[in-house]
Amino acid sequence: MTSSIAVIQTCVPALRRYASALLRDRDKADDLVRDCLVRALNRLHIGQEDGDIRTWLFAIMHDLLASRSRGVNLRGAVQTPYDKDSVAPSGRADRDDGVSRQDLMRAIDPLPKDQRSVLLLVAVEDLSYAETARVLGVPIDIVMSQLSLAREQVRQSLSDLRTPALRRVK
């Protein structure tokens, strides 16, 4: 339980990254991370294997999000009003494949909540599929199918963005 505190501290940046990518609002994200840490401290004595602390923290965060949104909106796409400008500007195409940060986030935002979570946990936080399943409390094949849906949706919306440009070239 002791070194757990040090491990938890090292996980805070990742928790923030995940929360703000999900909520798209830094203040709300930090509130969520804070609640998550408080809950983790409360539960520390129950005992956690160090190797699992990161997964455990993401799971706590997921539970918090789930209990918050219960009653507000039961399922489906993002309905939290968020301030698009509050998270970094720059619409510049700064990747060699021409995907700008803004386009990318615009493609992620409309994804159903669970798909966004899966995509972020797997692709950004480097959780294994099994860990992701544990965090979200779903079977691993649900993780795989949501990952697939999310990726195809993102690919679709980004290629839709590019199509008009191609037409112009013709």
Added chain:
Amino acid sequence: MSGPEPPIAEADLHAFVDNQLPKARLAAVQRYLYANQQEARRVAAWMAHREALRQAVALEAEAPLPPGLDLSRLIETRLRRRHTAWLWLTAASVLFALALGGAGGWLLRLPYAPGRDAVALALLEQQGLATHVVYAADKRHPIEVAAVERDHLTQWLSNRLNRKVTAPELDALGYRLIGGRLLATERGGAAALLMYEDVRGQRLSLVLRPMARNLHAARADMSEGGVNGCAWIADGLGYAVVAALPDEELDRVADHVRLEWPAAG
């Protein structure tokens, strides 16, 4: 030996993108992508978007932490509020981390440190609750030495704790001693568990933990997950009485232990 390779599934392609593909499968996926340009393009797009997504959110992890997300601050706030004994546990674990050198320097950032009595009490409470949760639930082996060998039990525990240990008589309260066991403290010391049971099989733990002579703490209640307890420190010994029983009942037992057992002072 190995049968025909299973066909490439969508999940394999994702695992390829996420570096989660088993090595044995890698060559097969590469061959598949080489032969299927359409699929290869799809996978290439996933990879590009994966990388772009990582870059897009990377900044959030690099931003300096606001004070609200500093664990030492959170712990401090909890200490100030101290509505339950568990708050002290966190302080205790920080101190312990410091003792281990794992998070050295960390505690120094706390504006004040909890007193030694409070930390000792927190460690005692923690050990009391944890011990009860683990051993009382064990139907067959809750103890090492049974009460039929009472003299042997107390002699052994006295030797190991390096002080006189007796097992208080709680029969008048309806609790029969079933036996005891030796416990280890996180500091590498010896502590003892004496376990009692009522006629319904409800178990009650008395944890005894040697303490420095100059430590004292008045009785404090604690509870966690349906298990209640109270703990105090007197005359170089820490006592924790823990059971899934109401506080009043535990207080009755604690009073008895204190009054009936000379060593409890």
